[in-house]
Amino acid sequence: MSTPPEGPDFSLADVAREGLIERPGAEPVPHDGTGRVDLSFTVHGRAEDGAELPPAERGVRVPPGVTVFDAASWNGIAIDSTCGGHGTCHKCKVRISPQADVPVTRHDRRTFTDAQLGDGWRLGCLVNATRDLAVEVPPLTTRPKAATVGIGRQVILRPALQKRYVELAEATLSDQRTDLVRLTDAIDDLELKADVHVLRRLSSVLRQSDFKVTAVIVDEDLIDVEPGDTTGARYAIAFDLGTTTVVGTLLDVGTGTPVAVTSMLNAQQPFGGDVITRISATMMDDQALGRLQQAAAATLAQLAAQVCREGGVDPQHVYEVAVAGNATMTALALGIDPEPLGVAPFVMSAAQPPSVLASEIGLSLHPRARAFFFPALGAYVGGDIVAGMLATGMDRDKRTRLFIDVGTNCEIVLSDGEKILSTAAPAGPAFEGGAIRCGMRAADGAIEVIKVDATASGDAPAVTLGVIGDVEPKGLCGSGLVDAVAELVRVGMLDATGRLVTEEAAKEVAPALADRLAMVGEERVFVLHRPTPDAEPAECVYLSQRDVRELQFAKAAISTGWSLLLEELGLEHRDVQQVLLAGSFGSYLSPASAVRIGLVPKLPVLRIVAAGNVAGEGAKMALLSVRERAGALALLEEVTYVELSDRPDFNEAFVDQLSFKA
Amino acid sequence: MSTPPEGPDFSLADVAREGLIERPGAEPVPHDGTGRVDLSFTVHGRAEDGAELPPAERGVRVPPGVTVFDAASWNGIAIDSTCGGHGTCHKCKVRISPQADVPVTRHDRRTFTDAQLGDGWRLGCLVNATRDLAVEVPPLTTRPKAATVGIGRQVILRPALQKRYVELAEATLSDQRTDLVRLTDAIDDLELKADVHVLRRLSSVLRQSDFKVTAVIVDEDLIDVEPGDTTGARYAIAFDLGTTTVVGTLLDVGTGTPVAVTSMLNAQQPFGGDVITRISATMMDDQALGRLQQAAAATLAQLAAQVCREGGVDPQHVYEVAVAGNATMTALALGIDPEPLGVAPFVMSAAQPPSVLASEIGLSLHPRARAFFFPALGAYVGGDIVAGMLATGMDRDKRTRLFIDVGTNCEIVLSDGEKILSTAAPAGPAFEGGAIRCGMRAADGAIEVIKVDATASGDAPAVTLGVIGDVEPKGLCGSGLVDAVAELVRVGMLDATGRLVTEEAAKEVAPALADRLAMVGEERVFVLHRPTPDAEPAECVYLSQRDVRELQFAKAAISTGWSLLLEELGLEHRDVQQVLLAGSFGSYLSPASAVRIGLVPKLPVLRIVAAGNVAGEGAKMALLSVRERAGALALLEEVTYVELSDRPDFNEAFVDQLSFKA
Structure with missing residues (x-):
């Protein structure tokens, strides 16, 4: 398979009726905001001459709820689209398998025949990945005038980098225009500036290529003149x-x-x-x-x-x-x-x-x-945050949205559709793993997902671990740390102040977990993984009391940040329509755990969205569109920076945020 | 002496009455447009602290008729002036010696007392140097707002290069402006742009110098930030x-x-x-x-x-x-x-x-x-020519003026006060000395001035030579070549077609010169200088028949150029109010000889002005004033370039200009 099927007719009127911003599909399948899903992409391509290329295979691991289209886009897999993933252009055709529990939206019905639907064809932007899926991507159709980047952002292509092929008349005694004027006269929609390096080559390139050249332009700077037509290579x-x-x-x-x-x-x-x-x-x-x-x-x-x-x-x-x-x-x-x-x-x-x-x-x-x-x-x-705001459309979306880039320094942006506030919260090294006893970076062997069953018995595991690379667990990465603390709070192994409960209390609230409480040196720990049945606690992967404290401080700094921003705009938790978790760490947090420990406002998990590498997406947008780039610069004027360290109410708010309230 | 005398009162009303452009002095002493004058300047200066410095001596050699002020200015000797050498500001006080035949103008009378006049004090811009003079220049007075450069051009100082000393408030948590904004806010009349090289130093320079710094600006580019106050060094x-x-x-x-x-x-x-x-x-x-x-x-x-x-x-x-x-x-x-x-x-x-x-x-x-x-x-x-036009005010002066830069390639500009035309004439190497048998560059030993007395007898010399460096003549430079040809035409040794006359004819028209006709190889020559009485002609400095032809071709090319430009504007020779001879060669031509051979239009020699190194003067103006620099760029639009090689009437005009008509 390589050609996407032709479906029922689709008219622009449909687009107009349904609007361009709101995603009009059926309600996405609810997910519980925990764990990960694996998407296996098979990407078909075509060579310059139209011949089909051997398909490329790419595996992608994302938090549940991300659309197939976004998951592809963030990982550099191009899928046709002109609407930017809003469900209106009906171009992002993919074939899903298994398709049993992938719902068919009314847009899918308009786009595909019943046979095609039965064959697994769907619009990629309307498929929420709630379980592992195989996704087949057909070759791109005609060269687009727009590209999809960021979080559902459709960018009209107008890159700062342009190439223009021109064929110029040669100079004569009655037409002694300078070489530069001869060239710029032929590109008269731009006010080109040439530096000395271009002028050094200009006359010989023009004459060696019979005055048929390609001007290479960035913004309005003529940076080179290449012989012949090189417009394809930009x-x-x-x-x-x-x-x-x-x-x-x-x-x-x-x-x-x-x-x-x-x-x-x-x-x-x-x-x-x-x-x-x-x-x-x-x-x-x-x-x-x-x-x-x-x-x-x-x-x-x-x-x-x-x-x-x-x-x-x-x-x-x-x-x-x-x-x-x-x-x-x-x-x-x-x-x-x-x-x-x-x-x-x-x-x-x-x-x-x-x-x-x-x-x-x-x-x-x-x-x-x-x-x-x-x-x-x-x-x-x-x-990076300005790029992230660009990629997530923080300045364009009319919804009340909270953007959190979680890391050692945590950046927070809040927009109510009118005003945009930003601040920085010093979260410390908890998420990077450095200050955590068994902490490690999110690499092979890192526990990134943890689920706990406090009353498991028999063969049922009390602790289920998701490990990057599916290998023997070696340590705990940031998202695993958050999961661990959230799960232990949920089952009552950690009290609201963040203390591991006593063994007696543990036997009562979580009988299946009590034997995992142990001591490493002077410190109480909760054992997550025992390499061998008789391993000493110090040889295990565990969560220590101090680790919990590190995370408590980090989450308190962050939640104090967004709490004070909400206060500034007179908003409550429930007013936040979307929370974007950004950055290489934030994007892999379990939304449910983030809510559980209070890292994000208490909201339904479906409002918590992993945003991927938004800084990189913003950088792509700046390259694809001068308009978007100007938008990034405009953010400097539009966003108000709130300095937290200057606020008298910071400390009080911080102490208030330390606890793991229900 | 060091302080210029205070003279009679001078009021602005005088300036207004007399206008700023026309030089209102007494008629300058007429000169015959031949030879050279030597000016010996003694320049007094003052140190920063006001103390007098030992005077500097400078010798300057110029064609007769140049003003003392211009001669100084072109040679980098600064004399006070605010009007630009137009005789109105009464500031360019110098002491001349001998002063016997230097006329006293009414401006001198208004500026100096009788005793001062008797002591040799004059306004330098009103003294035409028609003989060798010693010139004493007093120290400059207060720092000027304007400088005199070019040909009587008064330039208001507004250099692209600026230095601004600022003392900035240090940053605080409630004033987190960036270092760059902090600086540019203090210089808010300019839209400063900073490149990465400035930013690399900015923060450390600010902090090491307690936020007291000097911004170095060229146009609107901030090119450096220097610690402390360095505004004096620009x-x-x-x-x-x-x-x-x-x-x-x-x-x-x-x-x-x-x-x-x-x-x-x-x-x-x-x-x-x-x-x-x-x-x-x-x-x-x-x-x-x-x-x-x-x-x-x-x-x-x-x-x-x-x-x-x-x-x-x-x-x-x-x-x-x-x-x-x-x-x-x-x-x-x-x-x-x-x-x-x-x-x-x-x-x-x-x-x-x-x-x-x-x-x-x-x-x-x-x-x-x-x-x-x-x-x-x-x-x-x-x-170089654009700079020369700027320096000579070709675009500002309302008179009809012809600008000729004489050289291997000769550039010609004609302005009637409204339109400006320019062209180039290929004069060939005659003036550079390369194609002339005894030609040499204008260096020590070069004959630069020649006077001939066709009827000299007894001890009176038939040929008088002016030699650069006053040494034994070694060759003939461009101005000497023009003098030689002009003088021989004048006395009839060269006929109108440029042929050296026969010995018989010579004995009749120029008996004192006839014996200087000789043969070198196959070629007829006129001996200018015999190193020893019995030297062979080939060992002498001479003018050959072929040399005359070279000059003939050069002058024909040049005069064809300005003739066609005059024709374009419908002008006659006599309409030209001033001819500016420019460039290192043109400035040293004898005006009389230039007129004689037809290199310039047939005009009174007083209208032929040596303009000095106008390209260098234009370059100075561009550095001192952004307005003048913009004027140079504007010339690109204002001046019409006439391509001679494209004109059908060029050859006919050229042949017409070959002869030495009376």
């Missing part, structure tokens, strides 16, 4: 420059299609796991800033080389990059002294980093390729 | 980048004062003496463009280092340079392929070269110093 790279992980996505900006995606650990890791330790390094050692800058450059360069290799793209055909990073990562990548970011009163050198050449941040792409860095709202609400 | 360098000679002038843009001037041969000389041979070099050898670019860079760098050393200025305090060069010199300095300039249809890459860093043209000044290159009107009416 690429850009979107970087999510995280403190821990850096993700690079190679994009064909002509079609909006992601060509290759890859990620790696930030090579700055040896200088410290979080931004503060890296800033400290620059304060203690004059050479550190230069070395951190080089480490950032090396990371970006390696990712760029890798996505170009994977995508079979000549790095010389990459003309622009966009970088979304927090204020410290941005400063370090640009070689800007980060010290004032690390000490009160937390001041940035500039909110909008200047445009630089990609070569200035260590990239070996086209020599005049440009690098765009996202602007920051504050020292702790950086370009 | 320098720029104006370059006249000639094919043969390159001149650098270090300017204090805060006062408009030239600090040091120096010149050297263009290090591109080994690639050929003129632009065509250098362009050819790049066509025959792939490496040549790079080497020519390096040679230009080395020349500019050496001059920059020298003027900084002479002026006692730290090169780090030079933040901008302006370069006026022809289209080929400009292209080579920027590394732009010049080939299309050298072959029909003679096309430039761009009329306005892009702004580049000074470091990109090889200069080691402030690392972010900018380089401005003058735009060109055509492949053969380059940035």
Whole structure:
């Protein structure tokens, strides 16, 4: 199979009647907000000449409830769409299996015949992934004028990077226009500026190619003139420059299609796991800033080389990059002294980093390729969050929405559809695993999902673990930590103050779990996994009392942040229509556990949405649309930054948020 | 003496009555338009603390008729003035000696007492130098708001380079403005743009200097932030980048004062003496463009280092340079392929070269110093001519004026006060000395002035030679060539067709010169200088028949150029109110000889004015005033370029101009 089926007619009138924003499908299948689902994509492609390519297989693991379309989109798998995943364009046709419990919406009925529906065809944006699924994606149809990125954002393609092929008349004694004017006269819808590097080549390229050339333009800068017609090769790279992980996505900006995606650990890791330790390094050692800058450059360069290799793209055909990073990562990548970011009163050198050449941040792409860095709202609400706001449409959606990027520094944005507030909460290292006894990064062997049955008996397991890579558990990652605490609170093994109950109390409230209470050194622990039946507690994977305290402090900082923002806008928990959990960590939290421990407002789990790598999505949007990029800059004016450390009511609110209230 | 005398009162009403443009002095002493005058300047200065400095001595050699003020100004000697040398501000006080035949104008009477006049005090702009003079220049008075440059141009100081000293409030938790905003808020009359290099230093400079810093601004680019108050140190360098000679002038843009001037041969000389041979070099050898670019860079760098050393200025305090060069010199300095300039249809890459860093043209000044290159009107009416037009006010003066830059390529501009036309005439190498048997550059030993007495007898010399450096004559430079031909035409030794007359005819028309006719090889020559009484003709300095032909062709090309321009505007010779002879060669032509051979229209010699190094003056103006710089760019729109090689009537006009008509 490779061609999506032709279904019943679809008219624009339907779109108009149903509106473009609200997803009009049947109610999604409810899910309980816990666990993970695995999606196996089989992606069909077509070569330039129309010939079918061998299908590519990709496995993707997401929290339940994410739509198939979003899951694909966040992972760089392109599916046809012109409406941005709102259920109206009827283009995102996929074949689902098993399809037994995937509901058929009225949009599916309009799009597909009964036979096709029976064969598993559905609109990908209307399928909520509530269990493991196999998904077949047909080849993309015609070159789109728009691409889908971010959280259901449909971006009309108008990239800053443009290529224009022109055939010019040769100069004569009666037409002595300069080479540059001859070229710009032919591209008269733009006010092109040429730098000296283009002028150095211009006359010889024009004459060697019989005045048939392709102008390479970024914004209104003419960055190169290439012989002949090279309009087909126009690429850009979107970087999510995280403190821990850096993700690079190679994009064909002509079609909006992601060509290759890859990620790696930030090579700055040896200088410290979080931004503060890296800033400290620059304060203690004059050479550190230069070395951190080089480490950032090396990371970006390696990712760029890798996505170009994977995508079979000549790095010389990459003309622009966009970088979304927090204020410290941005400063370090640009070689800007980060010290004032690390000490009160937390001041940035500039909110909008200047445009630089990609070569200035260590990239070996086209020599005049440009690098765009996202602007920051504050020292702790950086370009990654601005990119995330762009990707989630925080400035466009009229609903009341809360955006939380969970991490060592947690950024929170609240919009009521009119005003947008942002703040930063210092959550500490709990989620990164560093301060947790058995903590580890979300890598193979990390427990990421935990379910507890307090009254299990016989063969039924009292504790069920979801482990990344399905291997022997080695430790606990952030989402596992949250699950563990949430489950133990739920069954009463942890009281409202966060204390592990006594063994006596445990036997009463959770008889199947009581024997898991143990001591490691002076500390009480709850054993999650015993490698061997007679292993010592210290050899096990466990949750310690101190771990609970770490998480308590983190969640209190975060919930104090959004509580005070809600207060600022006069809103209650229930007014929040959607909570977006963002970032490489936040996206993998169990919504149910997040609600349980009070990390997010007490809301139905269906309102808690994993948003994926929104910084990377925002970076892609900035590359695909100058309008979206302008929107990112406009956010600097639209968003009010609330400094929490300055507020007299912060401490009181914080203490109030420490407990695990029911 | 050091303080200029206080004279009679002077009121603004006088200025208003007399107007600002017309020079209202007494008729200047008539001169015959031949020879040279030597001016010996004694320049008094004052240190920062007001203490008098030891006077500096400077010798200057100019064609007769140039004013003392202009002669000083063109040679980088600053004299007080606010009116630009128009005789109205009464500030340019100098003491002349001998003063016997220097007339006293009514402006002098209003400025000085009788005793002062008797002591030699005059207004420098009203003294036409018609003989050798000693000139004493008092120290400059207060820092001016304007400077005098070019040909009587008064430039209000508004340099692109600005320094602003600011004392900023330190950041607090309730004032977290970024460092950049904090700075730009304090300089709110400009829309400053900061590049990444400034941002890299900004936070540490602010904090190390207690937020008391000097912003360094070029146009609206913030190029640096320096600790403390450095507003006193703001320098720029104006370059006249000639094919043969390159001149650098270090300017204090805060006062408009030239600090040091120096010149050297263009290090591109080994690639050929003129632009065509250098362009050819790049066509025959792939490496040549790079080497020519390096040679230009080395020349500019050496001059920059020298003027900084002479002026006692730290090169780090030079933040901008302006370069006026022809289209080929400009292209080579920027590394732009010049080939299309050298072959029909003679096309430039761009009329306005892009702004580049000074470091990109090889200069080691402030690392972010900018380089401005003058735009060109055509492949053969380059940035040097645009700068010259600016310096001579070709676009502002309402008189009908003809501007001629004499050289291998001769540029001609004609303005009737409304329209401005320009063209280029290929004069060939006659003026540079290369194609002339005894030709040489205008260096020590070159005959630059020649007077002939056809009927001299006894001890009276038949031929009087002016030799540069007052040494034994070694050859003939361009102005000497023109003098020689003009004088021989005048006395009848050359007929109207340019042939040396027969010995018989010579004995009749010029008995004292007849014995100077001789043969060198197959060629008839006229001996100008015999090193020894019995020297062979070949050992002498002589003018050959072929030399005369070379000059004939050159003058025919030039006069065809301005003749056709006059025709275009429907003007006669007599309508031309001023002829400006520009460039390092043109400025030293004898006006009388230029008229005699028909190089310029038949006009009274007083209308023929040596304009000096107008390209360099234009470059200075561009550094001192953004308004003037905008004026240079506006010339691109205002001036109509006339391509001569395209005109059907060119050949006929050329033949017509070959003869030496009376």
